[in-house]
């Protein structure tokens with residue numbers, strides 16, 4: 325009996341490493357198959373993983389450095405930026421598309437800074453492409469939201485623009501226009517109402533709108 329037992333032990337220790345190797349090979353094969361089915365190319369998915377881990381996720385790009393208002397003390401409003409580093413222009417759809425296509429790690433883009441984002445003539449295409457590529461767009465640095473077409477307003481909801489701030493420094497047109505020279509509070513209110521209308525139509529909570537109110541001392 326003792327002889328039989330030691331023979332069985334020898335057989336088990338002989339097969340064990342082979343069994344481990346067999347299981348490991350099956351695991352590698354299953355993982356490769358899953359990666360291949362998902363991306364058709366496991367090397368491509370490794371490349372995407374590397375890019376996402378090493379490149380920026382969030383960007384701020386000026387959608388427009390132009391503005392139609394003339395708020396006091398603003399370098400955009402008084403036109404000084406036209407000749408400075410900021411310049412005077414719009415972000416073109418083809419440039420943004422190129423940037424997104426070459427940087428698959430980018431997931432969030434802030435579109436406002438010096439100018440008024442809603443003046444950009446390519447905004448609808450930008451929003452649509454960002455939606456297709458799952459980019460989260462924001463304009464939380466601020467907008468005056470005086471000029472936006474019905475198409476753009478619907479696009480904000482339809483393409484799930486994430487959030488933007490609206491500068492409204494007054495509850496009546498005369499007080500609002502004290503700082504927002506050239507603006508019209510009624511137009512801004514109508515635009516906000518239209519966004520809320522489309523939110524109902526699309527059953528969406530986006531875009532999230534935040535009201536900015538700067539309090540001024542009496543001159």
Ligand code: SF4
Nearest residue numbers: 391393395398401468
């Ligand atoms: S709305 Fe903004 S960018 Fe335009 S002039 Fe006023 S402060 Fe400047």
